[in-house]
Amino acid sequence: MTLSTLLEDHWAWLVLAALLGIAEVMIPGVFLIWIAIAAAITGLTALALPIGLPLQLLIFAGLSIAAVWAGRRWYTDHPVASTDPLLNDRTARLIGQTVTVVEAITGGEGRVKVGDSVWSAVGADVDVGARVRVVAAEGTVLRVEGV
Numbered sequence: 442m443t444l445s446t447l448l449e450d451h452w453a454w455l456v457l458a459a460l461l462g463i464a465e466v467m468i469p470g471v472f473l474i475w476i477a478i479a480a481a482i483t484g485l486t487a488l489a490l491p492i493g494l495p496l497q498l499l500i501f502a503g504l505s506i507a508a509v510w511a512g513r514r515w516y517t518d519h520p521v522a523s524t525d526p527l528l529n530d531r532t533a534r535l536i537g538q539t540v541t542v543v544e545a546i547t548g549g550e551g552r553v554k555v556g557d558s559v560w561s562a563v564g565a566d567v568d569v570g571a572r573v574r575v576v577a578a579e580g581t582v583l584r585v586e587g588v
Contacts, residue, residue, distance in 0.1 A: 450497060454484030475512040479504035532578030535560075539588055542571045546585070553585060 461477035483501040486492070492500075535555060543559055544552035546567050553562040553573060564585040567573060577584035 450494060451484045451488035454480050454487055454497070454501070458484060471512070471516065472509070475508035476505050479508045532581070532583070535575045535578055535583060538575050539572050540575060540583075540585070542567050542569055542573060545569050546573075553583060555583075 458477045458481035461473045461480060465471075465473040465477065479501055482504050483497055486500060487497050538555065540553040540555050540560075540562075542551060542562070543554045546562060546564055549563050549566070551562050551564075551567075552559050553575075554560075555575075561582045562573070562585045563582055564573065565587060567587060572588045573585035574588050575583045576586050
C-alpha cells in the first residue's frame with residue numbers, strides 16, 4: 442500500500458503544507474513557511490489539473506526555490522526592526538563600556554577584563570589596573586582609549 446492509495450496527491454500536498462506551516466510556528470525561522478507555500482500551490486495545482494507525481498515534484502521543487510528566493514529578497518528589502526539590534530553581536534555591545542586593564546597595554550597591545558572574561562585589547566600604553574573605555578571591536582580584539 443503506497444501513500445498514493447491512502448491519500449490523493451493533492452491532499453498529500455495540502456497536508457504537507459499544513460504540517461510545514463505548523464512547524465514554522467513551533468520552530469520559527471522564517472524558512473519553512475516558504476516551502477509550505479510551495480506545497481500548498483502544488484496541491485492546488487494537482488487538484489485543478491490532472492498531472493502525475495513526477496510533474497508535481499518538479500513543480501514543488503521549482504516553487505520551493507522561487508518561494509525561498511522571493512522570501513529572502515523580501516526580507517532583505519524590508520528588514521524587521523529590532524528593539525535590540527546588537528542582540529547577537531557581543532563585541533558591538535561592549536562599545537562604550539569602561540573596563541579594567543589586567544595585562545599592561547605596551548606597544549599598543551594588552552588585555553582587559555570585561556565582566557568575568559579577559560579580552561585582547563589594542564590602544565595607547567597604560568598600566569595594569571587602569572580604567573579604559575572600549576571604542577571599537579574588531580573581531581575578538583577591543584580597541585580602547587583612556588577614560
